[in-house]
Amino acid sequence: MRLLVLMQRDDxxxxxxVVISSYQLSSGRMESxxxxxxxxxxxxxxxxxxxxSRIVIMDPxxxxxxxxxxxxxFHSHHGYLGCQSSDLNIIADFxxxxxxxxxxxxxxxxxxx
Numbered sequence: 001m002r003l004l005v006l007m008q009r010d011d012x013x014x015x016x017x018v019v020i021s022s023y024q025l026s027s028g029r030m031e032s033x034x035x036x037x038x039x040x041x042x043x044x045x046x047x048x049x050x051x052x053s054r055i056v057i058m059d060p061x062x063x064x065x066x067x068x069x070x071x072x073x074f075h076s077h078h079g080y081l082g083c084q085s086s087d088l089n090i091i092a093d094f095x096x097x098x099x100x101x102x103x104x105x106x107x108x109x110x111x112x113x
Contacts, residue, residue, distance in 0.1 A: 003019075003058075004018070004020050004021075004105040005103070005104050006018060006102065007091075007099055008101040009097055011097075012100075014051070015053035016051055016052055017052075017053055018036065018052055018055045018056070019056040020036060020055070021057075023060055025057050026059065027057040033057065036057065037055060040052060064095060068104070088102060
């Protein structure tokens with residue numbers, strides 16, 4: 001996995017989008033969405049799963065995925081960052097919609113699953 005973003009849009013009624021960029025997944029293949037969905041089902045409790053509004057797969061060369069990889073700050077330890085409002089504004093301005101909250105995960109080994 002190259003990038004994982006859990007994003008809560010302002011209009012999502014408290015639900016989260018799961019945004020993934022990976023060389024092993026393809027935005028044009030239903031099998032990729034089924035694989036992610038099955039992994040979420042396996043890992044999340046049913047009440048947690050109900051908070052997922054949609055799954056978005058971005059190909060690694062997608063401009064939005066590249067923008068997030070190149071421009072958003074990440075803590076070097078563990079690769080996690082809970083976004084501050086200024087970080088959310090960067091994402092929102094680029095993507096074109098308001099974001100309430102986001103958790104970003106980046107894997108520095110870009111070819112790993």
